[in-house]
Amino acid sequence: MTTVSAGRRRHALLPTFRASFRFATRFFNWPGLFRSQAFRIVLIYVVLFGLSATGLIAFTYWNARRALDAQGDQIVQAEIADLSNQYRQLDEDGLIQLIMNRSGPGANGLYLLADSNRYPIAGNLDRWPQGANGMGEFVSFTYDRRIAGQKTEERRARGRTFTLPSGDYLLVAQDVNDRDLMVRLFSTTVPWTLGLMLLLGLVGGALIGRNMLARLDSINRTSKEIIAGDLSRRVPVTMSHDEFDTLAENLNRMLDRIERLMSGVREVTDSVAHDLRTPLNRLRNRLETALRHMEQTGEQREELEAAVEDTDRLIATFNALLLIAEADAGVAREAMTPVDISSVARDVGDLFAPLAEEKGIALSVAASRAVTITGNRNLISQALVNLVDNAVKYNGGGRVTIAASESGGAAILSVSDTGPGIPASERAHVVERFVRLEASRHSPGTGLGLSLVAAVARLHGAKFALEDNNPGLKAVLSFRTRAARSG
Numbered sequence: 001m002t003t004v005s006a007g008r009r010r011h012a013l014l015p016t017f018r019a020s021f022r023f024a025t026r027f028f029n030w031p032g033l034f035r036s037q038a039f040r041i042v043l044i045y046v047v048l049f050g051l052s053a054t055g056l057i058a059f060t061y062w063n064a065r066r067a068l069d070a071q072g073d074q075i076v077q078a079e080i081a082d083l084s085n086q087y088r089q090l091d092e093d094g095l096i097q098l099i100m101n102r103s104g105p106g107a108n109g110l111y112l113l114a115d116s117n118r119y120p121i122a123g124n125l126d127r128w129p130q131g132a133n134g135m136g137e138f139v140s141f142t143y144d145r146r147i148a149g150q151k152t153e154e155r156r157a158r159g160r161t162f163t164l165p166s167g168d169y170l171l172v173a174q175d176v177n178d179r180d181l182m183v184r185l186f187s188t189t190v191p192w193t194l195g196l197m198l199l200l201g202l203v204g205g206a207l208i209g210r211n212m213l214a215r216l217d218s219i220n221r222t223s224k225e226i227i228a229g230d231l232s233r234r235v236p237v238t239m240s241h242d243e244f245d246t247l248a249e250n251l252n253r254m255l256d257r258i259e260r261l262m263s264g265v266r267e268v269t270d271s272v273a274h275d276l277r278t279p280l281n282r283l284r285n286r287l288e289t290a291l292r293h294m295e296q297t298g299e300q301r302e303e304l305e306a307a308v309e310d311t312d313r314l315i316a317t318f319n320a321l322l323l324i325a326e327a328d329a330g331v332a333r334e335a336m337t338p339v340d341i342s343s344v345a346r347d348v349g350d351l352f353a354p355l356a357e358e359k360g361i362a363l364s365v366a367a368s369r370a371v372t373i374t375g376n377r378n379l380i381s382q383a384l385v386n387l388v389d390n391a392v393k394y395n396g397g398g399r400v401t402i403a404a405s406e407s408g409g410a411a412i413l414s415v416s417d418t419g420p421g422i423p424a425s426e427r428a429h430v431v432e433r434f435v436r437l438e439a440s441r442h443s444p445g446t447g448l449g450l451s452l453v454a455a456v457a458r459l460h461g462a463k464f465a466l467e468d469n470n471p472g473l474k475a476v477l478s479f480r481t482r483a484a485r486s487g
Helices: 002-028 030-035 037-089 092-102 177-227 243-292 299-329 331-335 341-358 377-393 449-459 482-486
Strands: 109-114 120-123 138-148 151-163 169-175 337-340 361-366 372-375 398-407 410-417 463-468 473-480
Touching (some): 037 092, 037 109, 037 169, 037 177, 092 109, 372 473
Antiparallel strands (some): 398 410
């Protein structure tokens, strides 16, 4: 019955232990806590403090014990010297009387005079103790001490023995049992004290780390929301007025400044779009109207046609700069919706199919199943148009492949060709504005196509990379899928 009851109690306690463990796991957030810098600092401090305290206590213990042994040995040595002097002045009977006087009730020392067979003659020890056989050296031994009537207890002593000229043995010692008990208690208590200190230090470090981790998590959550486009978010400020509150206040002031700058960029963009785009379009329309009323040939008509082409390039450059500015400023972030990049790839493929056929380029689209991300469809389409336009423009025959796929939580949109490609040393440079390679300077373009692609990638938190296609170039946009974002 007892065994069954104990087993039932253990089974009844298991849910309580599991619940306590789950609560501690949620409360302290162990995985994140162990990785936090605050917990590591506290852990290092506790370990160093524990090692320092252990070393200090060990040194104090060793020094104190050595001092106590030396003090006891000095007392014993003084007793032996005094007894030796008395023995030279008195005969052995006088030494016996002296030992009996000193070993009476209440005596602090232990004395035993024994014959050559170690049979007791005088003293307060009933027999020659085992372990006290060394001659002329200090030894530690145990002896039986009578405490009440016939009751005895085993105690520890430390002393010295020597041989008298008569052949008898004399043992003089001090009881060190209380001191040894204190030493054992000290040596037993100290490890537990150090262990408790380390445990409390770790718990304190966990609490401190949890508090700092919670404050940092709030800053990180706010930062992620701001990166996602919500510029109205601010870092929470508590009433503790500590370093984190100072940091939060500075960050909030910085965010206020950034929000004002973004608003200014939007206003400038709107003003530029209204004040420049309309006059440019009107200029182009007037040039085309003038062309319609002129003869089909002539020098003036050629000049007007060149002016129309320059106006088209100016409008294209203006539109590209405007799109890059809007992407970098996050203006288009508000129009983020679910986008199937496979559908975008097919649409762009259909758009460029006639041009590719005209230039003798085999254009293919590998986008069989839907791959959905959260983004701005117009900007993603424009970025893909720029990549395909470059691939078709500089390919000179061969193949161009548009692909959309999903791998490892990332949505991959890529354009690969078999053209001359871009040298590895120039790939980081060509995404800058108005940068064109020497081989492409005589072909039409603004040098803003890849800059726009890079800006669209930054807007969507995607990675844009230019890789070798062996032969040719492969441009890759890696987006996070909607499932990865929610996870």
